[in-house]
Amino acid sequence: MAGTKEASNDSGAGDVVIRKGERIPRRSPPQFEEVSSLAEAIKRDGFFGTAMNDKNQYGPVVMMILLLIVATITGFMIKILPGLMDVIGNFFSNIFD
Numbered sequence: 001m002a003g004t005k006e007a008s009n010d011s012g013a014g015d016v017v018i019r020k021g022e023r024i025p026r027r028s029p030p031q032f033e034e035v036s037s038l039a040e041a042i043k044r045d046g047f048f049g050t051a052m053n054d055k056n057q058y059g060p061v062v063m064m065i066l067l068l069i070v071a072t073i074t075g076f077m078i079k080i081l082p083g084l085m086d087v088i089g090n091f092f093s094n095i096f097d
Contacts, residue, residue: 032056 016025030053035041038058045055051062 030054032059038062 015028017028018025032055035044035056035058038061041050041056041058042062045053047062047066049055050058051066053059
């Protein structure tokens, strides 16, 4: 039956904690060192180290900034791509006419 499977102890996850009344096991939070500012966090751990590896407390903030950057680039490409495809199509149609 779904949901009745017991968790096995041989999973290799020694830092998993199951609290009373919870079904989803929690893992211990990753180790990080606190810094005094976002600029210092990026300077010390790098942009991607802070965003992807949660090396300090500003990981979620930098992840949102990274999301904004990726969304802006994606939106720009979606906006510019149809016009660019028209130019390329006209170029090749003029070559082969």
